[in-house]
Amino acid sequence: xxxxPVLAYSNPMKDILAYIDGNLDASxxxxxxxxxxxxISAQKSHAVDxxxxxxxxxxxxxxxxxxxxxxxxTGLPGVIAQHHAAGPHTPHVLFYxxxxxxxxxxxxxxxxxxxxxxxxxxxxxxxxxxxxxxxDKGQVVSFFEACRAHLAVTGTLPVRLTILLExxxxxxxxxxxxxxxxxxxxxxxxxxxxADTNMWNFExxxxxxxxxxxxxxxxTITGPSRDLHSGLYGGIALNPINALTRILGDLQDDQGxxxxxxxYDGVAPLAPALAASWKQLGFNPxxxxxxVGLKNxxxxxxxxxxxxxxxxxxxxxxxxxxxxxxxxxxxxxxSEATAKLTFRLVPGQDPKKVIENFERFVNDRLxxxxxxxxxxxxxxxxxxxxxxxxxxxxxxQAMADEFGKPAALVGCGASIPxxxxxxxxxGLDTLLAGFGLDDxxxxxxxxxxxxxxxxxxxxxxxxxxxxFAG
Amino acid sequence: xxxxPVLAYSNPMKDILAYIDGNLDASxxxxxxxxxxxxISAQKSHAVDxxxxxxxxxxxxxxxxxxxxxxxxTGLPGVIAQHHAAGPHTPHVLFYxxxxxxxxxxxxxxxxxxxxxxxxxxxxxxxxxxxxxxxDKGQVVSFFEACRAHLAVTGTLPVRLTILLExxxxxxxxxxxxxxxxxxxxxxxxxxxxADTNMWNFExxxxxxxxxxxxxxxxTITGPSRDLHSGLYGGIALNPINALTRILGDLQDDQGxxxxxxxYDGVAPLAPALAASWKQLGFNPxxxxxxVGLKNxxxxxxxxxxxxxxxxxxxxxxxxxxxxxxxxxxxxxxSEATAKLTFRLVPGQDPKKVIENFERFVNDRLxxxxxxxxxxxxxxxxxxxxxxxxxxxxxxQAMADEFGKPAALVGCGASIPxxxxxxxxxGLDTLLAGFGLDDxxxxxxxxxxxxxxxxxxxxxxxxxxxxFAG
Numbered sequence: 054x055x056x057x058p059v060l061a062y063s064n065p066m067k068d069i070l071a072y073i074d075g076n077l078d079a080s081x082x083x084x085x086x087x088x089x090x091x092x093i094s095a096q097k098s099h100a101v102d103x104x105x106x107x108x109x110x111x112x113x114x115x116x117x118x119x120x121x122x123x124x125x126x127t128g129l130p131g132v133i134a135q136h137h138a139a140g141p142h143t144p145h146v147l148f149y150x151x152x153x154x155x156x157x158x159x160x161x162x163x164x165x166x167x168x169x170x171x172x173x174x175x176x177x178x179x180x181x182x183x184x185x186x187x188x189d190k191g192q193v194v195s196f197f198e199a200c201r202a203h204l205a206v207t208g209t210l211p212v213r214l215t216i217l218l219e220x221x222x223x224x225x226x227x228x229x230x231x232x233x234x235x236x237x238x239x240x241x242x243x244x245x246x247x248a249d250t251n252m253w254n255f256e257x258x259x260x261x262x263x264x265x266x267x268x269x270x271x272x273t274i275t276g277p278s279r280d281l282h283s284g285l286y287g288g289i290a291l292n293p294i295n296a297l298t299r300i301l302g303d304l305q306d307d308q309g310x311x312x313x314x315x316x317y318d319g320v321a322p323l324a325p326a327l328a329a330s331w332k333q334l335g336f337n338p339x340x341x342x343x344x345v346g347l348k349n350x351x352x353x354x355x356x357x358x359x360x361x362x363x364x365x366x367x368x369x370x371x372x373x374x375x376x377x378x379x380x381x382x383x384x385x386x387x388s389e390a391t392a393k394l395t396f397r398l399v400p401g402q403d404p405k406k407v408i409e410n411f412e413r414f415v416n417d418r419l420x421x422x423x424x425x426x427x428x429x430x431x432x433x434x435x436x437x438x439x440x441x442x443x444x445x446x447x448x449x450q451a452m453a454d455e456f457g458k459p460a461a462l463v464g465c466g467a468s469i470p471x472x473x474x475x476x477x478x479x480g481l482d483t484l485l486a487g488f489g490l491d492d493x494x495x496x497x498x499x500x501x502x503x504x505x506x507x508x509x510x511x512x513x514x515x516x517x518x519x520x521f522a523g
Numbered sequence: 524x525x526x527x528p529v530l531a532y533s534n535p536m537k538d539i540l541a542y543i544d545g546n547l548d549a550s551x552x553x554x555x556x557x558x559x560x561x562x563i564s565a566q567k568s569h570a571v572d573x574x575x576x577x578x579x580x581x582x583x584x585x586x587x588x589x590x591x592x593x594x595x596x597t598g599l600p601g602v603i604a605q606h607h608a609a610g611p612h613t614p615h616v617l618f619y620x621x622x623x624x625x626x627x628x629x630x631x632x633x634x635x636x637x638x639x640x641x642x643x644x645x646x647x648x649x650x651x652x653x654x655x656x657x658x659d660k661g662q663v664v665s666f667f668e669a670c671r672a673h674l675a676v677t678g679t680l681p682v683r684l685t686i687l688l689e690x691x692x693x694x695x696x697x698x699x700x701x702x703x704x705x706x707x708x709x710x711x712x713x714x715x716x717x718a719d720t721n722m723w724n725f726e727x728x729x730x731x732x733x734x735x736x737x738x739x740x741x742x743t744i745t746g747p748s749r750d751l752h753s754g755l756y757g758g759i760a761l762n763p764i765n766a767l768t769r770i771l772g773d774l775q776d777d778q779g780x781x782x783x784x785x786x787y788d789g790v791a792p793l794a795p796a797l798a799a800s801w802k803q804l805g806f807n808p809x810x811x812x813x814x815v816g817l818k819n820x821x822x823x824x825x826x827x828x829x830x831x832x833x834x835x836x837x838x839x840x841x842x843x844x845x846x847x848x849x850x851x852x853x854x855x856x857x858s859e860a861t862a863k864l865t866f867r868l869v870p871g872q873d874p875k876k877v878i879e880n881f882e883r884f885v886n887d888r889l890x891x892x893x894x895x896x897x898x899x900x901x902x903x904x905x906x907x908x909x910x911x912x913x914x915x916x917x918x919x920q921a922m923a924d925e926f927g928k929p930a931a932l933v934g935c936g937a938s939i940p941x942x943x944x945x946x947x948x949x950g951l952d953t954l955l956a957g958f959g960l961d962d963x964x965x966x967x968x969x970x971x972x973x974x975x976x977x978x979x980x981x982x983x984x985x986x987x988x989x990x991f992a993g
């Protein structure tokens with residue numbers, strides 16, 4: 054590709070958007086080049102394809118004017134590209150995406166080859182169908198196209214930009230910590246922009262401002278040294294299943310609150326701005342719960358359904374087992390019983406303290422002869438970005454400009470590992486703003502990305518880059 | 524065998540006991556004939572041996588002067604023998620034993636062929652080693668020898684006697700109900716004497732005066748219609764494991780009592796005579812519990828350890844399962860969770876009411892969206908014999924005469940199916956008085972019966988028959 058022409062207009066954003074609009078077909082063609090590469094990171098046989106996808110990104114960004122290279126790891130390489138012409142006094146934005154995709158199985162459920170991208174008609178206009186259409190190649194290329202438009206119209210970018218593409222996101226990011234640590238200096242930006250999430254709905258963009266953390270623990274209550282006959286020992290011998298249920302039955306109070314002392318230490322009430330924003334979302338708990346056969350929000354009384362999902366911590370028993378589990382009945386008092394729990398955490402809670410407090414909660418309730426042992430399976434804190442952070446204000450403005458309405462400020466009840474990794478390894482907060490929809494069928498057959506979402510994603514990214522510049 | 528000589532002495536019991544003492548070797552030889560027959564009811568290949576054992580019993584009793592026959596069932600036959608010469612005004616005693624034995628596996632752990640009975644030296648004198656030595660052939664033959672001595676010395680028996688031998692006791696008594704129903708008229712005795720239990724210790728005989736019954740139930744709590752991701756639904760969606768543990772955690776109060784309303788309806792305090800007898804037993808709860816790694820009686824405060832084992836009802840969770848049970852952790856909210864419970868019951872409790880009350884207990888504690896379903900696996904009431912029943916008074920006297928000390932009046936925390944069957948099908952109470960010891964290794968390699976126990980068993984049975992006559 055030849056050097057891009059530099060056009061100097063009085064309102065560059067208008068021209069940048071017009072450039073995106075006018076080059077949509079070319080943008081889609083570039084996306085299709087990437088979609089045709091079956092970069093399935095979970096399958097060793099596709100390692101060469103993964104590397105091809107990384108090289109495609111490196112070369113594409115190089116042609117656009119970035120300084121781009123692969124960053125090798127013990128696993129698949131990262132791609133790192135920088136464009137710092139905006140100068141040291143502009144914000145430094147780190148864009149994160151991933152070039153790998155999920156396996157395409159089951160292949161027989163696809164209407165076309167998952168790596169032969171199609172444009173088909175759908176209820177919201179044209180859509181792109183391919184593995185990776187939205188997760189994450191479509192989202193990545195929509196950002197590339199925003200950069201391309203800036204460069205085409207103004208000859209530069211309004212901020213310093215570093216792009217990091219990972220190649221193992223779909224198989225658990227085994228080398229991400231290594232990559233972030235190796236590239237710590239290069240990645241020393243002001244914040245991270247991650248385009249791997251969804252809009253609130255087709256008309257409304259969204260920014261995910263909080264994620265819940267997680268602490269996982271397993272508790273085993275041991276009683277007798279061997280399984281006992283309940284006729285010969287029942288009544289006099291401690292039953293560890295009875296003991297375990299007695300302890301865990303005490304976890305929640307009648308109002309749905311968690312009774313572990315200290316559990317809520319550091320948990321702040323929901324910020325009024327978020328509460329107000331959530332009220333506007335029109336979340337329908339009856340429909341949400343009705344889809345899975347439920348009716349009643351089961352969390353803390355006095356907390357809204359969305360707060361129960363996004364802003365309040367939980368204590369879930371994910372598994373329990375002990376004694377006889379076959380057909381019929383067996384008169385056994387087992388030697389032990391086990392439960393696996395996870396706590397969803399919100400900002401302010403210390404995951405280590407949560408585990409310690411749980412262990413104390415159990416130990417304080419042990420009956421004579423009951424012994425408790427614990428296994429811990431890792432812990433990560435909750436995450437939240439202040440609505441007042443400059444990049445957050447900028448993002449809200451850019452999205453409102455593009456969509457004519459404010460972005461939904463949403464939470465997520467689960468953790469997102471890359472967000473945690475950026476915080477842990479390079480100390481950066483993350484702006485989560487993506488353009489997928491809930492019905493995009495990521496990880497499933499016939500994954501799709503609405504062309505309108507791809508297009509508006511590129512336009513919004515172009516506005517975001519400008520807005521970050523202040 | 525020729526007709527037995529009739530000897531008329533002034534004190535027939537002294538001569539009857541002398542006859543038993545003088546014929547011990549012959550008695551053991553007769554027992555060995557039966558022990559050599561591998562009548563393993565659980566193994567089809569031994570069906571012919573089982574029938575051979577039944578025929579041996581029929582022929583032995585016939586030669587002794589009984590009217591004996593096989594009673595066919597859809598399974599293995601019973602043996603029924605009657606000697607009613609004592610006349611209609613004497614009590615009618617039904618003796619129960621079984622001619623079948625457990626499999627002998629693992630054979631390599633036996634010091635000799637399990638069906639080639641040996642007399643070996645042990646710490647308490649000679650002992651008989653063979654499969655069935657005590658369970659139940661040795662106990663059955665010791666009773667036969669008591670009858671033989673009565674017949675030899677007096678020419679008759681002091682009571683009307685019906686003997687019932689079952690051939691399927693060791694494989695769950697699948698045809699016992701059929702046998703009892705078929706023979707209801709023949710078996711219409713005053714009570715049953717079962718010789719299939721143990722002495723309290725080598726010096727002290729025992730009568731088991733109570734058994735606990737059993738009610739078995741399974742409860743499944745269902746929440747969402749499918750397994751959910753705890754990040755996306757945690758807090759707002761009912762977790763059925765949390766719900767189940769919350770309900771079951773409420774089963775017991777801080778004093779070890781069961782909190783199900785109505786659970787103790789009909790439960791009488793322990794009879795003072797039993798309480799006094801149990802105090803004499805020298806039961807050592809520390810040793811009993813120490814054997815299985817425990818220290819503290821776990822039942823109701825204020826109830827003695829033996830009362831917790833024998834006289835008080837329980838609510839045991841025998842099994843529990845739900846959600847993820849593999850290694851590590853999984854952030855799942857499962858669709859359902861299940862627990863299996865058994866209640867040990869004491870006389871006065873209605874098993875059906877116990878199940879109904881438990882179901883109400885669960886349903887009263889269901890959170891919104893939780894559904895409970897139940898499976899019931901049968902129920903049997905507790906059993907107790909009055910210490911004042913004539914046969915019980917007679918048995919206590921006969922045992923005290925033989926051993927020079929009162930029999931231990933003991934309970935059993937488990938049920939004994941034949942006792943329940945006699946009550947259910949032919950309405951009879953059971954006198955449980957046997958001469959095994961806890962270390963006899965029944966069902967295990969090198970099963971043994973002390974010759975002294977066999978001998979004293981025969982002497983005690985001879986006294987019992989006389990005592991029952993009043």
